[in-house]
Amino acid sequence: MRSLIFLGFLAAAIQVDAQQGFLSIDCGMEGDSSYNDTATGIVYVPDAKYIDSGVNHKISKTYMDATTPAQAETLRSFPNGSRNCYTIGGIKQGEKYLVRALLLHGSYDGLASVVFDLHLGVNFWRSVNITDPSYLLKAEIITVAQEDYFSVCLVNTNSGTPFISALEVRQISSTDVYRYVNQTNSLVLGTRLNMGDAPSIIRYPDDAYDRLWTPFSNFPYWFNISSSETIQRNPGDEFQVPGAVMATAVTPSDNTSLLLLMSAKPGPVRPEYYVYMHFADFDAPSPNHTRMLDVYVNNELKASNFQPKYLLSTHISLTYDLGTAVEYDIDLNHSGSSTLPPILNAIEVYTLLSLPDTATYENDVDAMMNLKNMYKMTKWQGDPCSPEKFTWSGITCSLSSSVQRQRITSLNLSSLGLNGTIPSDLAKLTAIKSLDLSYNNFTGPIPSFLANLESLSMLNLSHNQLNGSIPDDLYGRQKNGLFLLKTDNNPQLCQHGATCNVGVDDEKKSKKIATPVIVAIAVIGAVLVALLILFLVYLAKRRRPNAPRSQTPASPLKLDELKAMEEKPVGVDGRRFTYEELKNITNNFVRVLGKGGFGTVYYGRLLNGTEVAVKISSRYTTAEAMAWSPMSQTSDSAMAGIKEFLAEVSLLSRIHHRNLVSLIGCCMDNNVLGLVYEYVAEGTLKDHLSDKAGGGLNWRQRLHIAIETALGLEYLHKGCRPPIIHRDVKTNNILLDHNLEAKIADFGLSKAFQTDASTHVSTDVVVGTPGYVDPEYHNTFQLNEKSDVYSFGIVLLELVTGQPPVLRSPESGHIVQWVRQRLTNADISEVVDSRLEGQYDINSIVKVIDIAMSCINTDGSKRPTMSEVVMQLKESLQAEASQVRGNSNSDLVEGGVCKSSNDSVEMARLDVTNIMIGPMAR
Numbered sequence: 001m002r003s004l005i006f007l008g009f010l011a012a013a014i015q016v017d018a019q020q021g022f023l024s025i026d027c028g029m030e031g032d033s034s035y036n037d038t039a040t041g042i043v044y045v046p047d048a049k050y051i052d053s054g055v056n057h058k059i060s061k062t063y064m065d066a067t068t069p070a071q072a073e074t075l076r077s078f079p080n081g082s083r084n085c086y087t088i089g090g091i092k093q094g095e096k097y098l099v100r101a102l103l104l105h106g107s108y109d110g111l112a113s114v115v116f117d118l119h120l121g122v123n124f125w126r127s128v129n130i131t132d133p134s135y136l137l138k139a140e141i142i143t144v145a146q147e148d149y150f151s152v153c154l155v156n157t158n159s160g161t162p163f164i165s166a167l168e169v170r171q172i173s174s175t176d177v178y179r180y181v182n183q184t185n186s187l188v189l190g191t192r193l194n195m196g197d198a199p200s201i202i203r204y205p206d207d208a209y210d211r212l213w214t215p216f217s218n219f220p221y222w223f224n225i226s227s228s229e230t231i232q233r234n235p236g237d238e239f240q241v242p243g244a245v246m247a248t249a250v251t252p253s254d255n256t257s258l259l260l261l262m263s264a265k266p267g268p269v270r271p272e273y274y275v276y277m278h279f280a281d282f283d284a285p286s287p288n289h290t291r292m293l294d295v296y297v298n299n300e301l302k303a304s305n306f307q308p309k310y311l312l313s314t315h316i317s318l319t320y321d322l323g324t325a326v327e328y329d330i331d332l333n334h335s336g337s338s339t340l341p342p343i344l345n346a347i348e349v350y351t352l353l354s355l356p357d358t359a360t361y362e363n364d365v366d367a368m369m370n371l372k373n374m375y376k377m378t379k380w381q382g383d384p385c386s387p388e389k390f391t392w393s394g395i396t397c398s399l400s401s402s403v404q405r406q407r408i409t410s411l412n413l414s415s416l417g418l419n420g421t422i423p424s425d426l427a428k429l430t431a432i433k434s435l436d437l438s439y440n441n442f443t444g445p446i447p448s449f450l451a452n453l454e455s456l457s458m459l460n461l462s463h464n465q466l467n468g469s470i471p472d473d474l475y476g477r478q479k480n481g482l483f484l485l486k487t488d489n490n491p492q493l494c495q496h497g498a499t500c501n502v503g504v505d506d507e508k509k510s511k512k513i514a515t516p517v518i519v520a521i522a523v524i525g526a527v528l529v530a531l532l533i534l535f536l537v538y539l540a541k542r543r544r545p546n547a548p549r550s551q552t553p554a555s556p557l558k559l560d561e562l563k564a565m566e567e568k569p570v571g572v573d574g575r576r577f578t579y580e581e582l583k584n585i586t587n588n589f590v591r592v593l594g595k596g597g598f599g600t601v602y603y604g605r606l607l608n609g610t611e612v613a614v615k616i617s618s619r620y621t622t623a624e625a626m627a628w629s630p631m632s633q634t635s636d637s638a639m640a641g642i643k644e645f646l647a648e649v650s651l652l653s654r655i656h657h658r659n660l661v662s663l664i665g666c667c668m669d670n671n672v673l674g675l676v677y678e679y680v681a682e683g684t685l686k687d688h689l690s691d692k693a694g695g696g697l698n699w700r701q702r703l704h705i706a707i708e709t710a711l712g713l714e715y716l717h718k719g720c721r722p723p724i725i726h727r728d729v730k731t732n733n734i735l736l737d738h739n740l741e742a743k744i745a746d747f748g749l750s751k752a753f754q755t756d757a758s759t760h761v762s763t764d765v766v767v768g769t770p771g772y773v774d775p776e777y778h779n780t781f782q783l784n785e786k787s788d789v790y791s792f793g794i795v796l797l798e799l800v801t802g803q804p805p806v807l808r809s810p811e812s813g814h815i816v817q818w819v820r821q822r823l824t825n826a827d828i829s830e831v832v833d834s835r836l837e838g839q840y841d842i843n844s845i846v847k848v849i850d851i852a853m854s855c856i857n858t859d860g861s862k863r864p865t866m867s868e869v870v871m872q873l874k875e876s877l878q879a880e881a882s883q884v885r886g887n888s889n890s891d892l893v894e895g896g897v898c899k900s901s902n903d904s905v906e907m908a909r910l911d912v913t914n915i916m917i918g919p920m921a922r
């Protein structure tokens with residue numbers, strides 16, 4: 001059952017004593033006993049059951065006084081990890097809840113400010129900007145539970161350590177209140193005010209939903225009024241505003257108008273305001289005394305002749321789309337025939353927040369949560385797949401069109417020191433294609449449920465302590481070629497059909513990451529295949545006139561030997577496709593995505609709908625081998641091509657990183673060499689920077705692309721053993737997906753191969769593309785990571801300037817000279833791509849140029865590593881972000897400017913909200 005997953009979390013099911021539907025978590029509290037809050041009687045529980053990361057702290061004594069709520073005295077902070085999440089089980093899916101986070105910094109770490117983001121589940125909720133350590137921030141949202149749990153995540157934005165003091169969840173069981181809240185729309189609280197003179201915040205038990213009503217009074221132009229009578233509620237009135245809140249109110253001293261002024265920052269999303277006003281009249285009705293009011297928002301009439309009822313709660317709810325305005329006022333004006341001034345007892349202001357993204361498919365979440373708990377994977381936080389930026393390490397996901405949810409398609413648990421039997425939870429991952437459990441200490445038999453995972457095409461169980469024999473079903477699938485199974489180095493495991501000796505299969509020499517050994521095997525294999533193909537090519541070419549002479553291979557292999565070799569995976573982790581399959585996948589090679597040195601790239605779609613790019617080597621299709629173009633290649637490079645192919649396959653299929661284009665499989669069939677790659681929808685960065693695509697990338701997007709590319713390269717250099725040098729970093733090899741996230745293509749190319757015949761440099765030894773090649777490499781022919789750093793520096797310059805590395809006429813020369821010239825005799829904007837139209841933070845640009853210049857240092861040893869580049873680029877992004885954030889934040893504002901007025905205007909800072917509100921005389 002679902003609720004069981006959150007194992008520790010189950011004790012925590014929401015239902016504590018009388019407070020039905022409440023859960024109150026005191027974060028950072030030591031021990032495991034709960035306590036009753038003296039003011040409210042609400043039971044608070046420690047947070048350890050809901051989270052497995054973070055550090056407990058107490059706020060500094062300086063900020064602790066009699067008014068500090070007990071829950072705020074401790075907090076949990078998250079120095080590690082970019083996203084840390086509380087997971088709260090026992091939630092009723094589809095029900096409405098109020099979720100509130102309390103944050104009091106209290107200078108627990110000696111610092112005073114921090115900025116980070118709060119996410120509710122997989123969606124952004126709000127950003128938190130704390131500059132005053134004594135300020136108790138109450139972040140509140142009313143939302144419909146999309147799952148049977150809530151996760152509340154703190155997301156590090158590199159501006160201090162996220163922290164939280166308390167987390168409160170309240171079920172709002174009525175459907176007749178806050179009706180705007182549904183599966184996609186939530187309301188984020190701006191402010192909730194109890195008008196008039198009240199001694200303190202009113203909440204539970206007065207308020208059944210435990211809303212916090214903050215007193216708001218004492219302004220010039222306003223009178224406080226109150227009633228000692230009980231304020232009644234209609235039976236169907238689900239607002240349930242507490243009587244104590246309704247018993248105080250304000251009226252204008254000039255008898256005409258109550259004006260509330262609010263301000264907000266405009267953002268990319270037009271904020272829509274949802275305002276609820278609550279009224280009850282304290283004056284008994286009489287024929288010559290009426291109270292009627294009109295409500296205007298920014299002079300637009302929203303309600304007219306509204307008549308508050310005597311000692312009875314009534315309500316007005318209205319919405320207002322702020323458009324581009326930054327301020328708005330709500331004006332309660334007395335209606336023409338009214339003899340009494342307007343009155344207001346309480347008001348709530350919310351903004352609409354849509355939560356567009358949904359959590360990962362439930363069964364997948366169940367399975368992953370169990371694995372997380374079983375293997376204590378504390379770095380796995382929140383939802384496994386979403387948002388994409390925080391996908392758990394070791395898994396990949398894709399959107400399933402049938403369930404309209406993210407599903408887990410690969411899981412890599414290799415080398416985690418895991419023991420015990422293979423966990424049965426894996427059976428729930430029914431969309432999984434690739435499962436890697438290698439290099440662990442798994443014991444026991446290979447469970448037969450693995451054979452029922454229909455999409456599974458790669459299963460790596462090598463290097464474990466498994467015993468028994470391979471289940472027939474699995475063996476059968478492997479046999480018919482749909483499936484790659486690795487079981488080597490399980491000393492106790494019997495081979496299929498063999499008598500039960502200790503067996504090792506024929507792949508015992510394969511290693512997880514390409515080692516010299518596997519590369520050697522691949523290369524030997526490659527050479528043999530190459531020789532055969534060359535021989536065929538040779539025969540074909542002999543029949544053509546004018547064909548240049550090609551070398552005859554010394555001893556061609558027989559066809560069945562080649563076949564035998566094709567059967568073996570040659571160290572390939574990816575899936576094997578037949579030529580027929582490729583034909584089907586690409587709909588008979590109908591849509592060409594591009595052409596490169598290796599061959600033509602076609603668009604395709606796997607049976608399960610996954611979009612792919614299929615690279616077919618133009619030189620080795622049978623047809624094209626026959627139509628061998630005499631101009632293009634020598635046999636040497638044909639052989640190099642095959643070597644490159646095999647090297648690329650064996651490397652790529654092992655490498656998975658979000659900023660690297662991943663390889664799904666390959667085809668060696670019918671003399672066709674084909675590679676099936678993940679499809680990256682938006683094409684190359686080069687096209688995006690060229691006029692073709694209108695240079696439509698803004699500076700922020702360019703910075704993100706730079707960082708993502710740098711992360712991909714960093715991974716190749718640091719994450720792979722031995723390190724992988726790309727050798728051909730250029731904007732043409734950086735692809736953008738539909739989110740404009742960068743993915744590097746064409747890495748792992750063999751040294752001898754030129755990716756793009758038209759651009760290769762004069763000698764056979766130098767690889768790369770003019771403009772990008774490390775000058776040091778030109779001189780020494782020594783390739784190392786720093787050569788990639790050089791090329792990346794050029795990419796950075798292209799991102800800043802929009803110029804190609806080798807300038808087009810009428811300008812000429814290299815981009816580096818171009819930039820240097822302009823930097824010495826002009827201001828920086830001369831260098832920046834004019835298509836950015838000045839929309840950037842200049843410090844951010846300067847920083848990136850600095851980074852680029854250090855990358856292209858002629859002395860390779862002085863260039864930074866990719867890790868250093870990543871760090872510096874992130875700083876640059878921060879400079880840019882701090883510039884942009886100022887006007888991209890749709891939150892209601894703290895502080896704010898009051899509308900100009902002839903009268904002096906009092907503004908009040910409300911401790912409960914981050915909205916400014918103030919009365920004005922008209």
Ligand SMILES: *[C@@H]1O[C@H](CO)[C@@H](O)[C@H](O)[C@H]1NC(C)=O
Nearest residue numbers: 017018034035036041042043
């Ligand atoms: C908390 O208060 C409730 C009544 O409101 C009482 O039943 C319960 O025993 C109290 N718990 C503690 C730990 O004091």
Ligand SMILES: *[C@@H]1O[C@H](CO)[C@@H](O)[C@H](O)[C@H]1NC(C)=O
Nearest residue numbers: 053054055077078079080081
């Ligand atoms: C944070 O990471 C550092 C370094 O990896 C480690 O020493 C420390 O224990 C971690 N702290 C927590 C709270 O996980």
Ligand SMILES: *[C@@H]1O[C@H](CO)[C@@H](O)[C@H](O)[C@H]1NC(C)=O
Nearest residue numbers: 115129130131882885886894
């Ligand atoms: C945080 O708030 C402070 C003070 O209001 C402001 O100066 C700063 O720019 C804000 N930071 C961010 C990232 O919004």
Ligand SMILES: *[C@@H]1O[C@H](CO)[C@@H](O)[C@H](O)[C@H]1NC(C)=O
Nearest residue numbers: 179180181182183184185186
């Ligand atoms: C939620 O409400 C909005 C506006 O009232 C509506 O457009 C949207 O379709 C609703 N969503 C769902 C899932 O009902």
Ligand SMILES: *[C@@H]1O[C@H](CO)[C@@H](O)[C@H](O)[C@H]1NC(C)=O
Nearest residue numbers: 284285286287288289290339
């Ligand atoms: C009308 O108002 C006056 C003074 O406000 C009051 O004395 C009088 O009784 C009222 N008349 C009625 C019928 O209520």
Ligand SMILES: *[C@@H]1O[C@H](CO)[C@@H](O)[C@H](O)[C@H]1NC(C)=O
Nearest residue numbers: 415416417418439440441463
């Ligand atoms: C498996 O366990 C043994 C002893 O328990 C240990 O020495 C070895 O390192 C473990 N292997 C892996 C891959 O964790």
Ligand SMILES: *[C@@H]1O[C@H](CO)[C@@H](O)[C@H](O)[C@H]1NC(C)=O
Nearest residue numbers: 417418419420421441442443
């Ligand atoms: C797995 O390893 C842990 C720690 O290394 C050990 O405590 C546990 O007993 C092992 N479990 C099994 C089933 O071997």
